[in-house]
Amino acid sequence: MKSGTVAVIGKANAGKSTLINVLVGEKVAIVSPKPQTTRDRILGILTRDDHQIVFVDTPGIYRQRNALTARMMKTTETTAKDVDAILFVHDGHAGLSEDDLALILRYEALGLPLLIAYTKIDIMPKEKIPGDIKALFDAGVTADVYPVSARKGVNLKKLEQAIAELLPEGGPLYPEDIISDRSEKFMIAELMREKILLKYEKEIPHGVAVVVNKFERHENGAYEIDLDIVCEKKNHKAILIGKQGRALKETASFARADMEKFLGAKVFLTVYVKVREDWRDKATLMKEFGYGEED
Ligand SMILES: Nc1nc2c(ncn2[C@@H]2O[C@H](COP(=O)(O)OP(=O)(O)OP(=O)(O)O)[C@@H](O)[C@H]2O)c(=O)[nH]1
Ligand SMILES: [Mg+2]
Incomplete structure (x- = not known):
């Protein structure tokens, strides 16, 4: 092989x-x-x-x-x-x-x-x-x-x-039913980020990090997911949320549909938008949002 x-x-x-x-x-x-x-x-x-x-x-x-x-x-x-x-x-x-x-x-x-x-x-x-x-x-x-x-x-x-x-001759490096090294929680955050990339223009999506704070499966099989969309400017937050929260509602429901497909179960999604000024240049914040020093 x-x-x-x-x-x-x-x-x-x-x-x-x-x-x-x-x-x-x-x-x-x-x-x-x-x-x-x-x-x-x-x-x-x-x-x-x-x-x-x-x-x-x-x-x-x-x-x-x-x-x-x-x-x-x-x-x-x-x-x-x-x-x-x-x-x-x-x-x-x-x-x-x-x-x-x-x-x-x-x-x-x-x-x-x-x-x-x-x-x-x-x-x-x-x-x-x-x-x-x-x-x-x-x-x-x-x-x-x-x-x-x-x-x-x-x-x-x-x-x-x-x-x-x-490739070299050798046995498999991973069990055959494994397709990725990433957790479901990671993919949930990424799916949210994907929808933000698709929905918003210019620097906004590039300045967004998604942090999943709650990822729980209930007895009935449904997932309860709470996440933060972290952006780097106050005016970005306003754009992300949109008039009467419409933009955010649309983006979140778009993301939720994909999360349900990915998890094969119903998802209750709660989304918060937070501002962390210029987090993309701050090592401690980057680390907090999953982009720490690599080994
Ligand atoms: N028409 C066409 N579009 C493609 C094809 N492959 C990728 N795309 C489109 O090209 C765009 C970029 O695709 P990605 O797979 O995100 O590209 P990437 O190289 O991973 O990009 P980064 O992660 O930003 O480096 C998306 O809009 C895709 O749908 C293809 O074979 N044909
Ligand atoms: Mg890519």
């Missing part, structure tokens, strides 16, 4: 988390059209008869502007050095810049087995693909390139097989 860890690396918004979710067959990481959706390393584990691929989702490469984004970039850098292979995800639809080429070459230089998933081919002209692949090779990239679409499920079997072949 082939088994090992694969860091999934690429620019913010490239489609890393979407690709992992589709390959694993379950939602292990939240997804949004905004960059910097993923903040932590999250495992997505795919087990078959002849291989186990432990995908490590990482924060996408993007501007660092505060202690939180600096921590995110550090997470990505350290993850890339501590795995059996790298899956570099490139957004084909966004085009191929000099910057992209340099980034791919930088990860190739780490010396680990590396594959490139050239994704989102469902929303771009197919004629562009060969030219981009040639540009990669001309720039000195030696990795194999797999044009895929996570959304339409194109070429994913081939990609999975190619990834498995990069």
